[in-house]
Amino acid sequence: MGAPADHQSRLPRISDVRVTPIAFRDPPLLNVAGVHEPFALRSILEVEAEDGTIGLGESYGDTATLAALAAVAPQLVGLSPWDLAGLINAATLSITGSPATGAPYPAVADKTLAVTIGAFEVAMLDLQARLLGLPLHALLGGAVRERVPFAAYLFYKFAHHRDDPGYPADPWGEALSDADLVAQAQRMVRAYGFGSLKLKAGVFPPEREIATLHALRHAFPDHPLRIDPNGGWSLSTAKRLLPQLEGVVEYLEDPVPTLADMGQLAAETTLPLATNMVTVAFGHLPETLRLGAVQVVLSDHHYWGGLRATQRLADLARVFGLKIAMHSNSHLGISLAAMTHVAATIPNLDYACDTHYPWQEDEVIAEGRLAFAHGTLAPPPGPGLGVTLDRTALAALHQTYLTCGIRVRDDAKEMRKYDPSWSSARPRF
Amino acid sequence: MGAPADHQSRLPRISDVRVTPIAFRDPPLLNVAGVHEPFALRSILEVEAEDGTIGLGESYGDTATLAALAAVAPQLVGLSPWDLAGLINAATLSITGSPATGAPYPAVADKTLAVTIGAFEVAMLDLQARLLGLPLHALLGGAVRERVPFAAYLFYKFAHHRDDPGYPADPWGEALSDADLVAQAQRMVRAYGFGSLKLKAGVFPPEREIATLHALRHAFPDHPLRIDPNGGWSLSTAKRLLPQLEGVVEYLEDPVPTLADMGQLAAETTLPLATNMVTVAFGHLPETLRLGAVQVVLSDHHYWGGLRATQRLADLARVFGLKIAMHSNSHLGISLAAMTHVAATIPNLDYACDTHYPWQEDEVIAEGRLAFAHGTLAPPPGPGLGVTLDRTALAALHQTYLTCGIRVRDDAKEMRKYDPSWSSARPRF
Numbered sequence: 001m002g003a004p005a006d007h008q009s010r011l012p013r014i015s016d017v018r019v020t021p022i023a024f025r026d027p028p029l030l031n032v033a034g035v036h037e038p039f040a041l042r043s044i045l046e047v048e049a050e051d052g053t054i055g056l057g058e059s060y061g062d063t064a065t066l067a068a069l070a071a072v073a074p075q076l077v078g079l080s081p082w083d084l085a086g087l088i089n090a091a092t093l094s095i096t097g098s099p100a101t102g103a104p105y106p107a108v109a110d111k112t113l114a115v116t117i118g119a120f121e122v123a124m125l126d127l128q129a130r131l132l133g134l135p136l137h138a139l140l141g142g143a144v145r146e147r148v149p150f151a152a153y154l155f156y157k158f159a160h161h162r163d164d165p166g167y168p169a170d171p172w173g174e175a176l177s178d179a180d181l182v183a184q185a186q187r188m189v190r191a192y193g194f195g196s197l198k199l200k201a202g203v204f205p206p207e208r209e210i211a212t213l214h215a216l217r218h219a220f221p222d223h224p225l226r227i228d229p230n231g232g233w234s235l236s237t238a239k240r241l242l243p244q245l246e247g248v249v250e251y252l253e254d255p256v257p258t259l260a261d262m263g264q265l266a267a268e269t270t271l272p273l274a275t276n277m278v279t280v281a282f283g284h285l286p287e288t289l290r291l292g293a294v295q296v297v298l299s300d301h302h303y304w305g306g307l308r309a310t311q312r313l314a315d316l317a318r319v320f321g322l323k324i325a326m327h328s329n330s331h332l333g334i335s336l337a338a339m340t341h342v343a344a345t346i347p348n349l350d351y352a353c354d355t356h357y358p359w360q361e362d363e364v365i366a367e368g369r370l371a372f373a374h375g376t377l378a379p380p381p382g383p384g385l386g387v388t389l390d391r392t393a394l395a396a397l398h399q400t401y402l403t404c405g406i407r408v409r410d411d412a413k414e415m416r417k418y419d420p421s422w423s424s425a426r427p428r429f
Numbered sequence: 430m431g432a433p434a435d436h437q438s439r440l441p442r443i444s445d446v447r448v449t450p451i452a453f454r455d456p457p458l459l460n461v462a463g464v465h466e467p468f469a470l471r472s473i474l475e476v477e478a479e480d481g482t483i484g485l486g487e488s489y490g491d492t493a494t495l496a497a498l499a500a501v502a503p504q505l506v507g508l509s510p511w512d513l514a515g516l517i518n519a520a521t522l523s524i525t526g527s528p529a530t531g532a533p534y535p536a537v538a539d540k541t542l543a544v545t546i547g548a549f550e551v552a553m554l555d556l557q558a559r560l561l562g563l564p565l566h567a568l569l570g571g572a573v574r575e576r577v578p579f580a581a582y583l584f585y586k587f588a589h590h591r592d593d594p595g596y597p598a599d600p601w602g603e604a605l606s607d608a609d610l611v612a613q614a615q616r617m618v619r620a621y622g623f624g625s626l627k628l629k630a631g632v633f634p635p636e637r638e639i640a641t642l643h644a645l646r647h648a649f650p651d652h653p654l655r656i657d658p659n660g661g662w663s664l665s666t667a668k669r670l671l672p673q674l675e676g677v678v679e680y681l682e683d684p685v686p687t688l689a690d691m692g693q694l695a696a697e698t699t700l701p702l703a704t705n706m707v708t709v710a711f712g713h714l715p716e717t718l719r720l721g722a723v724q725v726v727l728s729d730h731h732y733w734g735g736l737r738a739t740q741r742l743a744d745l746a747r748v749f750g751l752k753i754a755m756h757s758n759s760h761l762g763i764s765l766a767a768m769t770h771v772a773a774t775i776p777n778l779d780y781a782c783d784t785h786y787p788w789q790e791d792e793v794i795a796e797g798r799l800a801f802a803h804g805t806l807a808p809p810p811g812p813g814l815g816v817t818l819d820r821t822a823l824a825a826l827h828q829t830y831l832t833c834g835i836r837v838r839d840d841a842k843e844m845r846k847y848d849p850s851w852s853s854a855r856p857r858f
Contacts, residue, residue, distance in 0.1 A: 010562045082563055085571025085774065100573075100776065132561070133439045134511055141737070142514025144529075282748045308570070316745050319711045345514065347529065 012050035013080055017073040020044045021061045022397035023404045024362035026330055027170040028158040032202030032232035033424040034415030038165030039404040040330040043069055047123040055127025058334035059119035059302055062408045068095055068116045081127040091116045114305040121306030122338050130384035136341040137379050143344040147376035149352035152194035154185055156203045162417040178215035185216055194375035196224045196352040202232025206429050210244050224250040231257035231277055234427040238265050246271045251296045257426045263291030272296050276327035289320055298327035307342045314346040326353035333365040337385040340377050366390040441479035442509055446502040449473045450490045451826035452833045453791035455759055456599040457587040461631030461661035462853040463844030467594030468833040469759040472498055476552040484556025487763035488548035488731055491837045497524055497545045510556040520545045543734040550735030551767050559813035565770040566808050572773040576805035578781035581623035583614055585632045591846040607644035614645055623804035625653045625781040631661025635858050639673050653679040660686035660706055663856040667694050675700045680725045686855045692720030701725050705756035718749055727756035736771045743775045755782035762794040766814040769806050795819040
């Protein structure tokens with residue numbers, strides 16, 4: 001394989017690629033794996049063209065991702081910002097040791113490869129769009145909606161981190177009871193206008209969490225509800241709970257830990273099952289469909305291979321009758337802007353997108369915190385992603401990365417500070 | 430739905446859209462439906478930007494397609510050349526009477542809609558690429574091969590059209606015997622270097638056509654062979670013929686007329702079945718896969734919805750273990766350039782592409798006839814498609830359209846000039 005001979009283009013080539021690990025403050029949010037550590041890690045990508053235009057990206061900040069990004073970054077220098085095939089070739093060779101063999105997006109679950117391609121693809125698309133003076137959604141084929149709906153992401157949480165992280169406690173306080181969660185939801189809906197509510201579950205015995213759901217339903221009679229135990233329930237537990245969830249939630253996210261379990265559970269209910277855990281790569285789709293295991297795929301450009309891959313996933317979902325929603329990890333504004341631009345172009349975005357964004361207080365973009373209105377966000381205006389780097393903030397968050405001591409997210413290790421016997425083995429219940 | 434507020438882009442908008450029907454000379458090629466008429470119809474699309482840059486497209490030229498293209502064309506004026514969502518919205522509303530409802534590409538077999546979107550999408554992508562000074566394959570994500578392989582497309586044929594078409598007979602002469610077809614193949618391989626041979630079948634009783642295949646195998650021991658009866662065989666005939674085809678052809682194209690028949694035939698053989706007749710829209714894929722009816726999809730940007738749709742089809746095929754080849758109708762250089770650019774970007778192009786191009790003598794592009802070498806074609810160099818309109822030729826071929834009297838291709842009507850009892854009912858054998 002090889003690209004055709006070079007052409008006469010007026011477009012500048014990539015002259016520099018920078019990957020900066022950062023860490024930002026994160027509240028003690030509870031989940032099936034344990035509790036969030038005081039700092040969350042991300043990587044900030046800059047792909048710079050010869051004329052000084054910079055495309056931005058944001059991805060994971062764990063050691064393995066950073067190593068993969070660092071290995072690929074220098075190989076992009078000299079490429080056209082349009083040469084996504086060149087990116088895929090470089091990433092595939094670096095990460096798998098073999099040339100790309102026919103897959104524009106990783107077919108099987110080589111997550112590091114998909115993450116690496118996706119991270120740089122966003123930055124290269126952003127660079128393309130900035131060079132053209134087009135918003136990213138326009139480059140991606142055009143928006144089909146002006147604003148993208150997001151859901152409130154409700155968490156059981158502690159008031160404070162176990163060890164003093166060197167910064168004041170978050171403003172949300174403890175949330176362990178039904179009343180706490182309703183108050184959290186009310187505050188979040190008041191502040192951001194969210195029209196859907198998602199409860200992160202798998203923390204307490206499921207009946208207690210379902211009681212929280214019912215309290216939310218009472219306080220918010222018209223808000224669609226979701227619950228996500230992150231595979232924390234056994235198949236028999238989930239089967240037992242179905243009657244308490246049918247008619248209450250719009251979908252049930254990752255109740256059980258395996259695709260086979262999801263298939264068996266789906267056979268027992270008309271409640272749509274959603275996932276960001278068992279169907280996380282294109283190669284998982286044939287078996288997912290064969291088993292009828294999933295009705296809603298929570299797409300995520302960070303690990304599906306980028307924004308074009310996210311569009312292709314949505315297209316494929318439409319063809320095969322799957323619904324599309326959107327998954328989130330702890331993230332800052334570059335990721336949120338990318339999510340919003342691509343979501344604006346997807347006609348069959350069937351549910352409000354997840355986002356952890358309200359839980360974050362730090363930011364790395366010069367525009368400051370992006371502002372939800374009525375639970376929705378418009379793609380930031382201007383060329384590309386519509387956001388630019390705040391270099392002072394980037395330097396400070398990089399300094400935090402250097403000093404925070406965290407190199408791989410480990411919610412279980414953090415939880416063992418509270419409970420030395422903690423295990424994050426699943427299913428928990 | 431609605432697009433976000435307009436942005437400040439330096440890019441020109443679409444200022445004019447022209448659709449010109451043309452007719453060009455076509456030899457009397459035989460197939461299951463009858464025989465090619467003396468003229469084949471196409472439409473030539475020009476999408477012009479405010480700065481005078483023109484994007485080109487080529488599609489079908491029948492009355493229904495022309496009406497759909499004419500209805501949509503004026504609605505593109507004022508759009509950004511990047512606004513493919515705007516194209517899809519305009520085309521969907523014009524053709525179906527309803528707004529676009531979530532399908533970036535038509536999910537079901539509304540062929541006119543997919544054709545219309547695809548026709549203008551190519552021209553808009555060509556316009557984008559020309560505005561950037563990028564070859565079209567680069568805009569599409571980058572080429573993964575320098576040259577695209579094509580197959581020799583062999584036809585049984587008459588020496589002359591029944592009625593004098595007003596132009597000299599084609600140089601290929603009559604081809605009705607095994608020896609004629611071997612001579613045709615030898616001449617075509619000598620002239621173009623094709624490395625694969627496809628026999629258009631469904632014309633004579635199948636044993637006679639398989640004898641031709643065996644004669645071709647004898648003359649070309651190393652060339653992969655294909656046969657395409659266009660659904661002309663009954664299921665029982667096809668089952669009977671399987672042992673004579675297994676190990677002889679690389680795939681068997683549309684032996685039987687329905688998807689259900691294809692599924693039943695596929696269950697009896699390991700010979701891959703290919704189609705451009707029963708799986709021709711994204712909405713057909715779930716049932717195709719459920720039945721295991723097709724192993725090779727012959728993609729065609731003209732009716733799958735454009736070049737991005739062709740890439741998505743290839744991606745989806747990879748995910749679900751289908752192979753990809755490429756279908757052709759009678760066409761000129763704009764279509765050939767588009768096929769070649771997109772094929773260069775598809776990693777999993779598993780077989781040489783079909784093309785009728787060697788059967789055509791007319792051309793509408795200023796570059797003249799595109800030249801195969803060693804059976805392959807490189808994407809024409811330069812920005813966009815790399816081909817430009819020969820306006821004198823366009824005017825002459827449009828004049829031919831006006832005077833030729835053909836408005837919808839009808840191979841059966843033409844065949845009835847030779848055999849008044851001719852019926853193109855399928856299966857024939």
